[in-house]
Structure formats: C-alpha cells, structure tokens
Amino acid sequence: MLASGTHTHPMGRRSRRAAARARRERKRNDADGVRAPLPVVTETLYRDSMYYVGNYERELASLIDFIDFSEEPKRSGVWEPDEVGSSASTSGPRNSLASLYRPPFHLMTHGSFEQVKITSTAEDKWLLVNLQSTTEFSSHMLNRDTWANEAVSQTIKANFIFWQAYDDTTEGRKVCTYYKLESIPVILVIDPTTGQKMRMWSGMVEPETLLESLVPFLDGGPGTHFASLSKKHPRGSFSLAPHSKPKEEELQRALAATLENNGMKESSSDDTSPITTPEEAAVEATVLPTYPPLPEEPKGGDRSVQCRVGIRLPNGQRLQRNFLKTDSIQLLWSFCYSQLEESEGEKPLKLTQAIPGESKTLEYESNLTLEQSGVANSMISATWE
The missing domain is CATH 3.10.20.90 (Phosphatidylinositol 3-kinase Catalytic Subunit; Chain A, domain 1)
Incomplete structure (x- = not known):
C-alpha cells in the first residue's frame, strides 16, 4: 500500500513495463536504421476444395427452393444476369448460377394439368410433361443442357405443348400418383385426349437421345394418331357369316359355273402365263434408281468439312x-x-x-x-x- 492510500493494479504495472520495452526497442531500431521484422503468421487462405464440391448441389437446391416459378416469367429476377455492375454485386455468383439452370420459361405452357391437356387437344399437339425435383441435380441438368438446346426447343415449339412442374406441388403430386411415377425427374409424352402415357424417360436425357425418341411423334398430332387407329379398327366392323355373302359374289360364282359347264372356259395347256396380282404388278412397276456407291466414312472429326x-x-x-x-x-x-x-x-x-x-x-x-x-x-x- 502506498502512502497516499491508493493501490497499484498489477495490470497497470505490466502495461507500463510493455510500453517501456516498446520505447527501448524503437530507440534501438532508430539507431540501427532497421525496422523490426514482422511476426510470422500462419493462416489458411482457402478451405479444402472438397468442401465446395460437396456443397455444390446443396447450394443450388437451396437457391431453387425459394423461387416461385409461377411468378418468374412476369418479372426479371435472379434468372436474368445484371447487365450493369453485376461484378460488383455480392450476389453476382449466385445470380449467375441461377441463370445457368434457368427453367425453360420460353417453352412452358402455364396452367393446371387439366388446363394444358385442353390446350393440347385444341391445338392437336402431343403433351410433353417434365416432372422435376429440387433435390435431384439431374432436374437442373435437364434445364441447363436439354431444354436449352436449340434443336430441342424448335422441335417442342412446333410439335408439342410443354408443361413442367415439381413433384412436391399439388399438380405435381397429382401427376405422380396418376401415372405411378417412382423416380424423378421424368419426361412423359401424353395423349391429351385420352390421357394415355405414350412414352416415358427417367433421369437425365441427353438432347440427341430425346430428339431421336421424339421422331415418331413428329409425323402428326394426337388427332392423326386416333384417326389412323380408327381406320385399322373401325367401329361397328364385323365379319359376314357364311350364309350372308353378298349377292354379287354369288352371281359371279354362278356365272363361272355356267361358263365351265358350257365349255367356254379356256383350258389350253400352252397358255401357262402366271396370274399377276395387283400387289405384284405395283412392285414390278416400281423401278428403283441406281444408287451411288457408298464411300468410306470420313475420319478425323473436322467439323468444318x-x-x-x-x-x-x-x-x-x-x-x-x-x-x-x-x-x-x-x-x-x-x-x-x-x-x-x-x-x-x-x-x-x-x-x-x-x-x-x-x-x-x-x-x-x-x-x-x-x-x-x-x-x-x-x-x-x-x-x-
């Protein structure tokens, strides 16, 4: 205890000693003309790259979860890149990622499943349905690679009504239940008149594979398909019973029998020319051209030629x-x-x-x-x- 009755705190004494050492060190450096070296610091500049790989899909899924697709076509948002100052924005990377996996709004027909079926029937186009899931990365790959493909887009616009929904929505669950879908994403070609599932693909489908598979549906719409089935199986068609043969056939047989009995039927053994059916005559009349020889398939992969x-x-x-x-x-x-x-x-x-x-x-x-x-x-x- 000091005579004045005040106490000296230990922390204060240490601070004064540290300040004194700093002054002595500064004087010594000034005398030598050399600054004291900076202390060595060891830190991690970047996290493990596997952290980013492991969280890539979760990052995208978390972003998609908060997007209302029914409202997106009405306004510009995270799907459209910011033309001014996007590099300076802290949300730029997330916006670029979302734009890359942007749903195909330019192809979509909006409405419920029943509404798009009515639209497909009215326009006599097949209904192309894509059920997606925010938890499956292959759903986003379809948006990025398949629906964004120019040839796929042109084919869909000309021949199909396209409808996309998520499996956790009311309409999505309805479609999953009706068609008993077990794996998502899935692509369906549906006859809008009958609701029949004509074709189905599961998972990621490459653009070339999808185009090849859609070829049979390009020749005509559901109405043409139904008409062709009606011609093959006409309603009310039935086979005539043996006792109800048309009178024309009976008359022809009677006439042939009369000619044979009167000796008017030619039976010369010298006349042995075969009878040619209409089908055989049509084949004989078709003369195929002489096709050029097929050269060897070019190698090298030069796409310019x-x-x-x-x-x-x-x-x-x-x-x-x-x-x-x-x-x-x-x-x-x-x-x-x-x-x-x-x-x-x-x-x-x-x-x-x-x-x-x-x-x-x-x-x-x-x-x-x-x-x-x-x-x-x-x-x-x-x-x-």
Missing part, C-alpha cells in the same frame, strides 16, 4: 454416320439400303427430315448436298413408300 446424320430405319433401328458436308443426299439412300436385309432392297424408301419443326420429305432427284439441303447434323426418318 464433316457432319453427322442420324437415321431411323423402318424397322426402328437407329444409326449415326459421318458424311462430308459436300456429299450428295443420294448417299443417304445408299447408306440406308446397305443396312437393310437383301430381301428389302427392292422396296422404295421415303426419307423425311424430322427436325427442326415440321417434317420435310427429301427428294432423291434434287441431288443437293447435305449442307445445301439442311440435313447436316440432323435426324432423318426412313419409311417404306
């Missing part, structure tokens, strides 16, 4: 082959016949360009190149004439 053409044969087989862009479209016929059975080589083939948009029949006599005809890097459907 080469192209790739996908072909769906009449038997359902799907093939792909490389051609030169300057090759004649007649080589497509040569390639198709090289893949068919020898017995089918006498039947005429009709080649139809399936995409984009409406189908276009290729003319063999045009002798255009693949590039000139717009066939390069597209799908071709081959059917019997």
Whole structure:
C-alpha cells in the first residue's frame, strides 16, 4: 500500500513495463536504421476444395427452393444476369448460377394439368410433361443442357405443348400418383385426349437421345394418331357369316359355273402365263434408281468439312454416320439400303427430315448436298413408300 492510500493494479504495472520495452526497442531500431521484422503468421487462405464440391448441389437446391416459378416469367429476377455492375454485386455468383439452370420459361405452357391437356387437344399437339425435383441435380441438368438446346426447343415449339412442374406441388403430386411415377425427374409424352402415357424417360436425357425418341411423334398430332387407329379398327366392323355373302359374289360364282359347264372356259395347256396380282404388278412397276456407291466414312472429326446424320430405319433401328458436308443426299439412300436385309432392297424408301419443326420429305432427284439441303447434323426418318 502506498502512502497516499491508493493501490497499484498489477495490470497497470505490466502495461507500463510493455510500453517501456516498446520505447527501448524503437530507440534501438532508430539507431540501427532497421525496422523490426514482422511476426510470422500462419493462416489458411482457402478451405479444402472438397468442401465446395460437396456443397455444390446443396447450394443450388437451396437457391431453387425459394423461387416461385409461377411468378418468374412476369418479372426479371435472379434468372436474368445484371447487365450493369453485376461484378460488383455480392450476389453476382449466385445470380449467375441461377441463370445457368434457368427453367425453360420460353417453352412452358402455364396452367393446371387439366388446363394444358385442353390446350393440347385444341391445338392437336402431343403433351410433353417434365416432372422435376429440387433435390435431384439431374432436374437442373435437364434445364441447363436439354431444354436449352436449340434443336430441342424448335422441335417442342412446333410439335408439342410443354408443361413442367415439381413433384412436391399439388399438380405435381397429382401427376405422380396418376401415372405411378417412382423416380424423378421424368419426361412423359401424353395423349391429351385420352390421357394415355405414350412414352416415358427417367433421369437425365441427353438432347440427341430425346430428339431421336421424339421422331415418331413428329409425323402428326394426337388427332392423326386416333384417326389412323380408327381406320385399322373401325367401329361397328364385323365379319359376314357364311350364309350372308353378298349377292354379287354369288352371281359371279354362278356365272363361272355356267361358263365351265358350257365349255367356254379356256383350258389350253400352252397358255401357262402366271396370274399377276395387283400387289405384284405395283412392285414390278416400281423401278428403283441406281444408287451411288457408298464411300468410306470420313475420319478425323473436322467439323468444318464433316457432319453427322442420324437415321431411323423402318424397322426402328437407329444409326449415326459421318458424311462430308459436300456429299450428295443420294448417299443417304445408299447408306440406308446397305443396312437393310437383301430381301428389302427392292422396296422404295421415303426419307423425311424430322427436325427442326415440321417434317420435310427429301427428294432423291434434287441431288443437293447435305449442307445445301439442311440435313447436316440432323435426324432423318426412313419409311417404306
């Protein structure tokens, strides 16, 4: 205790001693002209890269969870990149990520499932349904890779009504229950008139695979499909009983019997010419052109001079082959016949360009190149004439 009656706190004494040491150190440095070295500090500048990989899908899913898709087309938001000052914004990376996985609003038809079915029926277009899940990254891959593909977009706009929903919404759960869907995401082609499921794909579907699979639906809408079924199985059709043969057939048999009895039927053994049926006469009348020889498939993968053409044969087989862009479209016929059975080589083939948009029949006599005809890097459907 000091004489004045005040106490000296230990912390105060330590502070004064530290200040005195600092002054002595500063004087010594000033005398030497050298600044004291900075203390060595060891810190982690970046986290483990696996942290970001592991949380990538969760980051995207958490972002998508808070988005109201029904309102997004009405306003600009996280889906549209900020043209001014986006690099300075702290939310820029998240906005760029969301824009990359932006849903295909330009393809969507909005409304309930029943409403889009009515729209599809009115426009005589197939209904293309995409059920997604925010917890499945393959759903976002469909938005990024498949629906954003230019050829896919053109095909859907021309031939389908597109509807997208999430499996945790009221409409999404209704569709999942009705069609007994177990895995999400899923793509469905539905007949809007009957609600029948015509085709289904699960998981991520590459653009090329989807385009090839949609080829059968490009020839006509649900109305055309229903009409073709009606012709094959007409309502009220029945077979005549043996005792109810038409009178014309009975008259013909009676006339033939009369001619035979009167000796008017020719039976000369010298006249042995075979009877030609109408079907055989039609085949004989069809003279196929002489197709050019098929050259060796080009190698190297130079896309400036080469192209790739996908072909769906009449038997359902799907093939792909490389051609030169300057090759004649007649080589497509040569390639198709090289893949068919020898017995089918006498039947005429009709080649139809399936995409984009409406189908276009290729003319063999045009002798255009693949590039000139717009066939390069597209799908071709081959059917019997």
